[in-house]
Amino acid sequence: MDPEDYSDHNFKACGGWGTLVNPTGLALCPKTGRVVVVHDGKRRVKIFDSGGGGAHQFGEKGDAAHDVKYPLDVAVTNDCHVVVTDAGDRSLKVFDFFGQIKLVVGKQFSLPWGVEITPQNLALVTDAEAGTLHLLEVDFPEGVLRRIERLQAQLCNPRGVAVSWLTGAIAILEHPWPLGTAGDNTRVKVFNSTMQLIGQVDSFGLNLLFPSKITISAVAFDHQGNVIVADTSGPAIICLGKPEEFPALKPMVTHGLSRPVALVFTKENSLLVLDTASHTIKIFKVMEGNGG
Template structure:
């Protein structure tokens, strides 16, 4: 006879735990539903699935206010959702049995972050297992690299679908498995294609221009500096490579390894203000665990600073317009600001809500933060918090 069957009290606790995690948490943001009339109150979708009010807002189009169910993909309007009172009642009934969960939540609370969710778009179908995101500076259009039949999808600044390009394949100008995406000052699109160990360059409309395939073992992160030089990390070779390309003719003018002996380098970002370069290294500390480390290089690729002991799993990095470093933490589903990377890092949680597994970051000229969330295959836009997006007044708009 098992220990559980011999101990009915323990079995009851396990059942309550299952109820709490399976029924009382939103399966989009994984936050506990709230009985208060604010962001985390459970809402029924017409298809029968339940998500929190905050995710209803996050997944809704900013203009049409329509959303797609993240589970069955049926579409509905915000006004078609309604309160799931049975889950509110269930939560209030079993809440006294979880004092420890309250304690853990309060101890781990970092606040809601200093940026609030402004909109979200994409979803499964338009985006499939997305890996990289970047913004066209001129138009503010958003480009996403993902696993669809056409590997690059372009959205307008309001989230409307514009076009796709880069069909799947192994030929020179097809895209096999893109891991990151960048845009050159002239609007050319650069991808790191791990599928055939190459870097591929397209025009802003998706016309193939160049393929560099003789340098890499596992190209991972890619960015372009103000001069138009392409920077590529190689996770297997442990290098950072610079490529100088004539974007007009597609001719490679120069290519050189600028940094060697990196430890599984992945994400890379170049600051447009200072021209500093940050590379994220992934260190295997145990067979089942990784740590990340940041290395900061000057414009001549001299090592300026190394930041160790970061208790996070960094998947993406970018700079804001003032040169502050932003990092995506997949371990906790957060975005942090580390400030000036050549000073002691000042960790400020920018985004604390609404993310499942952030894998890509970009910023616009007005410091809107673009986060690519591979957990629910969406692009999410965050802006500085000027008011409570999910205030009681806002929530009333959803009551029928």
């Protein structure tokens, strides 16, 4: 589907899933289609089945090393392990799909924030405080960290991270200044698979092209390699096009959102949006006959 196929009238809301408490991260299990969310509940990790029913939850709030204190993001590996960035003790935590702790990676990060899994089943982790992007090779079933490599440094408060399974490109969401200053400026940088910068756009540049202010809160790739962002100022979901064509601005969803903070596309090309203000996951489908 090309960027021009995206518009709010091409999408219809299909309801939402709840109940969540101030959710921050969203991921999809590639094998089972189940949806994983981290939030501020007593158990920090909640898993929904593909139909939206609550399957199970885990990750007790507590002081033990394997407890989840303040989760920021979540990803699911190709072999169904759940990876959580925990700002509470500045660690990365790996669980199996039933909630058994497999690995805690501490002392490697200043403030781990975004996490994503590559097609090769490696973990990408942004460090917002250190300004870095790391690649982790983990034996997930054995719970062993094999290798950690710093892919990128001198990033400005990097948070969200996404990888295109089509091209291998990596998108990073930066906050060049702390939130609450400089108009909540945000910037998306896209690197190719060899970490060469191939596209970049920031709030200031987008605001010159778009009639209203844009504050990016999340980044993802669709199945065609387009960069998709969530905008909390709109609120809206916007397609920025291919990194080489930045910015080819196309609104996708402009109604029915309150504060979108995370995005994921399903294999069936539905778009799941985590809305932290309404404490729900909202599902949008491409309507038949309109570019789907």
